[in-house]
Structures are given as structure tokens and as C-alpha cells.
Amino acid sequence: MEKILDIIDSIAHEKNLDVEDVTNAIKTAIIRTAKRVLGEELDFDVEIDKSTKKANVFQKVTVVADDDERAKEESEKYITLTEAKEIDPDVEIGDELRYPIDFEGLGRTAALHLQREIEYHIQRLVEQKLFQKYKNRVGKIISGTVTRVDSEENTYVEIDEVRAILPMRYRIKGESFKTGDVVKAILRKVVIDKVHGIYLELSRTTPKFLEELLRLEVPEIKDGLVIVEKVARIPGERAKVALTSTSPQIDPVGACVGVKGVRINAVSKELNGESIDCIEYSPVPEIFVARSLSPAIITSVKIEENRAIVTLPIDQKSKAIGKSGINIRLASMITGYEIELVEKAGVAGVTTEEAISEEEKPKITLEDLFKK
Known part of the structure; x- marks a missing residue:
């Protein structure tokens, strides 16, 4: 030879x-x-x-x-x-x-x-x-061009010299792709199959995808000035992101939201309109639970093992629960606690005495003020 x-x-x-x-x-x-x-x-x-x-x-x-x-x-x-x-x-x-x-x-x-x-x-x-x-890029965002969508709605994507698949179960609810579309997704895993060779499995539903999109959109995260501590998602509907800042001069929530919401809106658009709540992380469980239930105003939080007992005014309960229970579900996901809501008489920011109806208050007229 x-x-x-x-x-x-x-x-x-x-x-x-x-x-x-x-x-x-x-x-x-x-x-x-x-x-x-x-x-x-x-x-x-x-x-x-x-x-x-x-x-x-x-x-x-x-x-x-x-x-x-x-x-x-x-x-x-x-x-x-x-x-x-x-x-x-x-x-x-x-x-x-x-x-x-x-x-x-x-x-x-x-x-x-x-x-x-x-x-x-x-x-x-x-x-x-x-x-x-590609093993070194697992957990990172990659993009490619859609080559076909099969009868089971699995999307096949061409990425450089390899092929990738975005299974329907890892696609955001309500979105669809057609041949020629450019798709961004997180690289979930790399597979070597004896029959089909090497291929990549993608996902757009993992919380890591939201985290990496924020890293691309927010320079403070890329530079390490803002840290994404935790992420919880119900893909295509709503997400919560817990943030901290390594510098006292930087507001982590403000940095992620951007001027007039330009940064967070760009990320939401990529996620098919998914609503994203940014909250400030706290290592104190009680504070973190209270913040995670935003926009509800919480009176107190008591932690018992893996359960958080949250006391809140009556008028804040619906906000804490959210539409179809989505807010409390995300709060539980991001904090790791099973959350129990306990109602308290009154409304947020108003004492029970101040909340007495006008009919029950003594009537004072102008004539009474000028009586001698």
C-alpha cells in the first residue's frame, strides 16, 4: 500500500x-x-x-x-x-x-x-x-434553518454541518414553524445513533432557554454584574426570573427590563409573547416567597419545612393566585415551597378600622363644623 x-x-x-x-x-x-x-x-x-x-x-x-x-x-x-x-x-x-x-x-x-x-x-x-x-455547547443557544416539519409536528433544523430536531413536546405552545424559518433554541443534548449518525436535540421550553436569552439581551448579565439566580416557566404563558446584583449601583430588575421594557419585550417576543416577571432574589426564604407572589401585597410569611404559609389581605388573594392559578404555581416553582394562602381581614395598606364602610362612620356636616 x-x-x-x-x-x-x-x-x-x-x-x-x-x-x-x-x-x-x-x-x-x-x-x-x-x-x-x-x-x-x-x-x-x-x-x-x-x-x-x-x-x-x-x-x-x-x-x-x-x-x-x-x-x-x-x-x-x-x-x-x-x-x-x-x-x-x-x-x-x-x-x-x-x-x-x-x-x-x-x-x-x-x-x-x-x-x-x-x-x-x-x-x-x-x-x-x-x-x-457540540457537547461543549449543551445548555447554550444555537440557531439554524428549518428544513422540514413532519406529520407529528417535529421540526428538523439544519445547523452548520449537523442536523437537529426540535420535538413537538419541546416547542412553545401556540408556535409553529415552516421550511426556511430561522429557529433559536437551547441545545438539550447531542446524540450519536448507530443508524442515523450524530444529531442534536433542541428545546424552547426549558427555563435555561429564557436564561440564555436574557444573557444575550442584557449586557449586565453577560458581564456578571447581574446574576440570574432562578427561573421558572410555564412555556408560552408566563415566567418568573429571580435576579441579584453584584454591584449596589445596579438595579437587577431595572437592568433586565430595560428602558420602557425594551429588553424584556425582546425576550418575550422570542418566546411567542410569554409574559416575564422579574423579581429581586433574596436568600431569606420569607422575603423571597413574598416577592415571588408579586404583584400581590403580602402581610407575612411563615416557613414550615417545605411549606410556606402566606398571610395576605382579602383583596390580594386573587392577585397572588393569578389567572388559572398560574402566579402561585410559578411562585411555588421558583421558591421550591408549597404555598398556602391565609386570608386576613381588611385590604392592602388599610387597617381594619380604616376599612369600615362610610355608612358605619359618624356623619359630619358643614353645619356641625360651624356650631357654637
Whole structure:
């Protein structure tokens, strides 16, 4: 096999692979071909002569004792010490002798097998490199062009040199895509399938997607001045984001919302109009629970194991619960507590006495004020 080094260099350059990795792949392909043609039970070795650029193939046999039955039963794999010493006087039991194989003389069948083996092993190298490349991007946003949408509403996306799939269950409620659309999504995982090769699985419903969109839109988050502590989402409906600031001069909520809501609105648009509440995180559970129930005004919070008992005015209960219970569900998701609401007489910001109806208050007229 002449000029094998030129072939290796050409493949490495074309596929953007490491020369050593390609060399090992070619050697493996040659050994697999030799086994297929000459016998699976045999052992082979390959050496590449850099001066001649030629691949030399050898069959390996193991030296055993003269009375070892394997030398008789498997003469192609084992040789007795006496016979081996006739070839190499310094050989010992356990050593290996190598016989050169005329690989090119194995015929057309061997050449076809070798071609298939090289293609297979080089493809595995390419997939392994892509796997490592995209494995490092898991949890990050990637974008690509929609190539098709199947009957089950799974969206197939072309991303550089690989294909990706956005399953329907990871698509935001109410959104749909068509061929040619550009889609942004979080890279959920990288899969190598024996049948389909390498592909990426995407998601637009994970809380991580919202976090990464904020990182792209808000410079303070990218620079580490604002930290996204926790995110809870009901995709396509509403989300809550808990934020802290590493600088006392920066308002984390204001930084994320932006002037006239321009930043948060851009993120909401990407999420198919999902409403996003930004709240300031607190390491104090009681305070964090109270803030998580915004826009409701809370009177007090008591933590009992994994339960938060929240006391609030009667007129704030509906705000705390939210439409279809969405606000309290998100508050529970982001805080990790099961939230129990307890009503308190009165309205927010007004004492019970101040809340007495006008009919029950004493009547004072202008005439009364001027009485002597």
C-alpha cells in the first residue's frame, strides 16, 4: 500500500481531522480488512514507513512451549519455541513473531472491504469530533434553518454541518414553524445513533432557554454584574426570573427590563409573547416567597419545612393566585415551597378600622363644623 501517508494527509486536511487520529483509523481499517479476508481469529499489525510512505502489514504469532497444544491446534496463531528459534535465536516464550503479508495481493475483494472500512472509521472520527464540539455547547443557544416539519409536528433544523430536531413536546405552545424559518433554541443534548449518525436535540421550553436569552439581551448579565439566580416557566404563558446584583449601583430588575421594557419585550417576543416577571432574589426564604407572589401585597410569611404559609389581605388573594392559578404555581416553582394562602381581614395598606364602610362612620356636616 504505497503513498499511504499522502492519503492520510489528504483525508485529514479535507475533513479537518488530526493526522494521528486519521493514521490510527487507517491502521484499524487495514487490520479489520485483513481479519475479514484471512480470518477473524488471526492477529495483525500495521506499520507505516515514513521514508517510503508505505503501509506494511504483518501477521502476528505468539511463541509457546514445545508441548503447548495450541501450537498444533492453532498453528496460524501460535508457534513452538524450537521453531521460533530457527527464525530468531533470541526469542523467548511469550514473544511475538511477525510475518509480512502481501496485502495488495489479496485481490479485488480485499480492496472493496478496505474502502468500506476506511469510509466507516473516518466517518466515526468526524462524528466523534462533532460530538465533542457540540457537547461543549449543551445548555447554550444555537440557531439554524428549518428544513422540514413532519406529520407529528417535529421540526428538523439544519445547523452548520449537523442536523437537529426540535420535538413537538419541546416547542412553545401556540408556535409553529415552516421550511426556511430561522429557529433559536437551547441545545438539550447531542446524540450519536448507530443508524442515523450524530444529531442534536433542541428545546424552547426549558427555563435555561429564557436564561440564555436574557444573557444575550442584557449586557449586565453577560458581564456578571447581574446574576440570574432562578427561573421558572410555564412555556408560552408566563415566567418568573429571580435576579441579584453584584454591584449596589445596579438595579437587577431595572437592568433586565430595560428602558420602557425594551429588553424584556425582546425576550418575550422570542418566546411567542410569554409574559416575564422579574423579581429581586433574596436568600431569606420569607422575603423571597413574598416577592415571588408579586404583584400581590403580602402581610407575612411563615416557613414550615417545605411549606410556606402566606398571610395576605382579602383583596390580594386573587392577585397572588393569578389567572388559572398560574402566579402561585410559578411562585411555588421558583421558591421550591408549597404555598398556602391565609386570608386576613381588611385590604392592602388599610387597617381594619380604616376599612369600615362610610355608612358605619359618624356623619359630619358643614353645619356641625360651624356650631357654637
